[in-house]
Each structure stands twice: as structure tokens, then as C-alpha cells.
Amino acid sequence: MLPRSNVYSGRVQHEVELIRDDIIRVSQSIHAHPELGLHEQWSCGFLVDESKAKGFEVETPVAGLETAFIARYSSKKPGPAIGFLCEYDALPELGHACGHNIIAAASFGAAVALRSIVTELGGSIVLIGTPDEEAISDESKGGKVVMARAGVFDALDAALMMHPLGGANAVWRYAFPxxxxxxxxxxxxxxxxxxxxxxxxxxxxxxxxxxxxxxxxxxxxxxxxxxxxxxxxxxxxxxxxxxxxxxxxxxxxxxxxxxxxxxxxxxxxxxxxxxxxxxxxxxxxxxxRHMIPNLHLAASMARNVTALGGSVESPVDSQRTLERRTYPGLSTDFSDVSWVVPGIHGYCALGGENLVAHTSEFAKAAGSDPGSSAVLLAAKAMAMTAADMLADPAFTKAVKDEFQTYRDGKFGNVPGIPPGFLPFPGEFVEAFS
The missing domain is CATH 3.30.70.360 (Alpha-Beta Plaits)
Known part of the structure; x- marks a missing residue:
């Protein structure tokens, strides 16, 4: 279930530290320019310029979305294509009270930090700007839904992102249709x-x-x-x-x-x-759609968050909480991506359990020191997880084989999720014991 020990983990952390100030600057700059979905012209342009400055080849607009972009950094050697997804839309009146500035900056930081490793090992890093996650207007369809239907994610071997929240870091959470x-x-x-x-x-x-x-x-x-x-x-x-x-x-x-x-x-x-x-x-x-988790990616990210000194909510506990729920919870357009490619929608801690998204308190935390800590942890954890795939072809194959097993079963055989709540494999449970 877990990749082999990754000799690149320390190097990835070092690369993130080298661009630490850039990552925080990106996060706080987007936080200072809140824009509603489908109108994120400043944030999209800012991320496009920052990506070009770091040597990425950029395409925009994408899938008919004016504020979407794709930034690629590729090796001349073959290898997996790993996507990092950015969100950067804000909420009316509240600004970045869902912390999408952190999502964008963490994905940007992870992608930039992996450049030298991709050059050495092979493969490609794809930073994808996905607007309009909140989908608050009548014109909205959810940026990732539109992009998934347009085939934007089809060539990826995995898609990663992390979302801030109040409470513990998490690598396995269900999202409702x-x-x-x-x-x-x-x-x-x-x-x-x-x-x-x-x-x-x-x-x-x-x-x-x-x-x-x-x-x-x-x-x-x-x-x-x-x-x-x-x-x-x-x-x-x-x-x-x-x-x-x-x-x-x-x-x-x-x-x-x-x-x-x-x-x-x-x-x-x-x-x-x-x-x-x-x-x-x-x-x-x-x-x-509802979320299709990938257990291999979850186990890898959990090990990496723990290596960074963070605590991780047990997927077994998360799944038990899900079984006890009597009413649906959060939804996200990332779920549609998880039906197309292996994906992980992790969560990075921004504050205690009493910190609730879509509040002014959450917006304040996302733009201050707690947000800076969260964005750096997320950038490192995602980059380390991607490095696990880049450095371990057998692990990459396992990630993709797991997804293909679900697809072959028409996604009715995914462990841990409704309606069947099938048990997790023993080796996955052991990875968290």
C-alpha cells in the first residue's frame, strides 16, 4: 500500500523552503484580491505570470473558461504526469473565507518545488487553474466539472490538491453528490x-x-x-x-x-x-458527483504529513463518522475529477475544530500566520506524495491499478463509501495503526 522509502523526501522539503517566501506571497496576494467564480481575472493572470517566471509553459483560457489555465513543466525523459489543482475563487462579501488562496499557493509551491526532480527522474508536472469551485451564479457549472467533461485531466496519472479546514489534517474524506x-x-x-x-x-x-x-x-x-x-x-x-x-x-x-x-x-x-x-x-x-478516494495516495500523503510533524485523522475514524451521519455533508467539483483519474483531495489544518469555513474568522486565518503555516505544510506534503510516484514506478502502477479496479466495477466497489461501506483493505488500515 505504501511506496518504498523515498530518498527524495528531504530534497523536496528543501526545495519548498527555498521558495517559501514566494509561496506565502502568492497565498497572501490572492487573499488580498478576492474575486467571484468565473471573474477571477486578477488571480488567474497572477498565477499565469508566476508560473511562466518559474519556467512553466502556460495555456489559457482552457475548456472555454476564461479564468482557467494549464501550466506544464516536462522532462525529456518519460514518466508519470502529475497534476496539482489550484482554486482561487472567493465568496461574496466574505472574501477568501474558504481558503482557496491556500489551495492555489500550495499547488503552485508543490509544482515549482518538483522541477529539478522531474528533470532528473522523468515525467511532467501539470499545474491546473480550476476556477469557480463555489459555483454561486446561474452561469456556474463548477470549473472542474466543465474541465473534466472537456478531457483536461484525461492524460494525468494522478491529480492532487489540499483544502484548508478547521480540525486535524486529513487524507480521506468523503464528498457528497x-x-x-x-x-x-x-x-x-x-x-x-x-x-x-x-x-x-x-x-x-x-x-x-x-x-x-x-x-x-x-x-x-x-x-x-x-x-x-x-x-x-x-x-x-x-x-x-x-x-x-x-x-x-x-x-x-x-x-x-x-x-x-x-x-x-x-x-x-x-x-x-x-x-x-x-x-x-x-x-x-x-x-x-460523489468522491472516489484513492487509498494508495491517501496512505502516501498520510505518511508524508506525519513526517512533517503533522497529525493525521485516521481514515477508519473518518469512515465511521461517515457511517453515523444522517444527513449529507460537503460537496466539491473535485469529485468529478476523481471519476476520471486517481485523485486525492486532502485537508490541511488551519485552526481548531471550532474554526468553520465560510466565516469571517476563517477568512482572517487564511490570510495570516495560520494560513502561511498551512500552505507550507500542504505544499510539502503534496510534493512529497508526487515524488513517491516519480521515484517509485511500482507505486505509480499501484495507484493507477486501484483506480482501474474501481472503474472496471463501475465505481460500485470502492471501499469505505456509501451505499455499501465496504471494508478497507487490511494493509490500508495497518498503514495508519
Whole structure:
């Protein structure tokens, strides 16, 4: 499960220390320029310029995304292609309260630190700028989802990133599937004294929501169906509403069950349309798959974080916590990458368990000394994990074989995750004992 002892680990740490000031400068600069998803022009341009200055060949835009980029550093010798994913979008009003400045800078630092090792051993390092992870606008689809569908990650042998959080460092965490969409009804306006002359779109929307709340009783209670009415039909109480709309987010514990429930929602829209005459439509905004962890990468990263003096949450404990959950948790567009290539979405500690993302306290930590400590640990841990693959062809093969086993099983045989919660292999558990 673990790679052989890596003689390059010390060298990787030294290379990160040599660019320590650059990594922190990148993190704090992005933190000081918060931009919403699909509008990260400054951050994308900044990372492109920094990558070019370090000898990377850069392509931008990518996959039709103006604020996406790919920066490559390749050896003349063959070897694995390892991707490091950057995020750099911020949140409205809160700025970098999800710490994406740390993600970008850590991936940048890891990629830059590996240049001499790639030149020596072979292979390539690919730094990929993935915008719009938060996906907060109607135009958003999740940058990595768009890029995955465009084949951006297909040639990679592995994709790595680390996200800051409150609590312990972690190398195995599940991310839940998500479906974010609008339901809209078009009716016909009329004066309320002659309602028969109109078609009430708001009543159709309310009927739809009531229908879904009724059929939810036959679903697993673990399904999340959250909504807000974004168009209530207008300000006049004496006019039959011509239009009405709700913004809805659904989650479940696995993607197949989520799709089944979502299909029932579509049927409700159709049924209400037929009953009321209001024309119903569904506009899917974002849809993220559930995470496919790679145990070999998790074991490698855990060993490396521990070697750096960090503590690592046990995947066994993480999995037990997941089994005890009764409601879905976090989702990310990295999950879609994990269905395309072997991937790891690790977590680096930014503060204690009481530090919660999407708060002003989290934003402050991400832009100050705790953020600098987290970004350096993440850069080193990811670079060391990549070096494990570069230096150990047998380990690289094991990483890829594990992923192929899941793909051959249509991803229904992944240990530790819903719905089956299959047991972890013994050697994986032993790596954390």
C-alpha cells in the first residue's frame, strides 16, 4: 500500500523552503484580491505570470473558461504526469473565507518545488487553474466539472490538491453528490377578480413544492432538499402571478440514489404543469458527483504529513463518522475529477475544530500566520506524495491499478463509501495503526 522509502523526501522539503517566501506571497496576494467564480481575472493572470517566471509553459483560457489555465513543466525523459489543482475563487462579501488562496499557493509551491526532480527522474508536472469551485451564479457549472467533461485531466496519472479546514489534517474524506437547479413555472397574468382568465404560476410552484415534500416521505431521510423562492410572482397581490421560480439544492449519500430522487422531482414538475396549465421547466445549474478516494495516495500523503510533524485523522475514524451521519455533508467539483483519474483531495489544518469555513474568522486565518503555516505544510506534503510516484514506478502502477479496479466495477466497489461501506483493505488500515 505504501511506496518504498523515498530518498527524495528531504530534497523536496528543501526545495519548498527555498521558495517559501514566494509561496506565502502568492497565498497572501490572492487573499488580498478576492474575486467571484468565473471573474477571477486578477488571480488567474497572477498565477499565469508566476508560473511562466518559474519556467512553466502556460495555456489559457482552457475548456472555454476564461479564468482557467494549464501550466506544464516536462522532462525529456518519460514518466508519470502529475497534476496539482489550484482554486482561487472567493465568496461574496466574505472574501477568501474558504481558503482557496491556500489551495492555489500550495499547488503552485508543490509544482515549482518538483522541477529539478522531474528533470532528473522523468515525467511532467501539470499545474491546473480550476476556477469557480463555489459555483454561486446561474452561469456556474463548477470549473472542474466543465474541465473534466472537456478531457483536461484525461492524460494525468494522478491529480492532487489540499483544502484548508478547521480540525486535524486529513487524507480521506468523503464528498457528497450534489444537484443544484431552478424550477420555473410560466403562467398567465390576470386580475384577481377574474382568476379564471389567468394561470397562477405561484400556485403551481407551491403545489410542486408541496408534492415534493409529500413524496419525500418515501425517500431516505438522508436526502437533502433545500429551496428558496427566488421569484414569488411579483409585488402586486391583486394580479395573478405570471411567473414563479425556486432555487433548489439536492444532496444524497450516493449519486445513483440522488439521480433517482431527482427524476421524481422532474415528474412532479410535469404533473403540476399538466394539472394547472402553468408551463414548468427545470434548469440544472451545477451537478457534482460523489468522491472516489484513492487509498494508495491517501496512505502516501498520510505518511508524508506525519513526517512533517503533522497529525493525521485516521481514515477508519473518518469512515465511521461517515457511517453515523444522517444527513449529507460537503460537496466539491473535485469529485468529478476523481471519476476520471486517481485523485486525492486532502485537508490541511488551519485552526481548531471550532474554526468553520465560510466565516469571517476563517477568512482572517487564511490570510495570516495560520494560513502561511498551512500552505507550507500542504505544499510539502503534496510534493512529497508526487515524488513517491516519480521515484517509485511500482507505486505509480499501484495507484493507477486501484483506480482501474474501481472503474472496471463501475465505481460500485470502492471501499469505505456509501451505499455499501465496504471494508478497507487490511494493509490500508495497518498503514495508519
Amino acid at each position: 450534489l444537484k443544484d437547479f431552478n424550477v420555473h413555472f410560466d403562467g398567465k397574468s390576470a386580475h384577481y377578480t377574474e382568476p379564471e382568465q389567468g394561470i397562477n404560476a405561484l400556485e403551481a410552484l407551491l403545489m410542486f413544492l408541496n408534492d415534493v415534500n409529500a413524496i419525500k416521505r418515501a425517500w431516505s431521510p438522508s436526502v437533502m432538499f433545500a429551496y428558496t423562492i427566488t421569484d414569488g410572482g411579483g409585488p402586486s397581490a391583486i394580479t395573478v402571478p405570471k411567473s414563479a421560480e425556486a432555487h433548489i439544492t439536492m444532496k444524497a449519500f450516493n449519486g445513483e440514489y440522488l439521480e433517482a430522487c431527482f427524476e421524481r422531482v422532474r415528474i412532479c414538475v410535469q404533473a403540476v404543469s399538466e394539472m394547472t396549465g402553468a408551463k414548468g421547466s427545470v434548469q440544472v445549474l451545477d451537478e457534482y
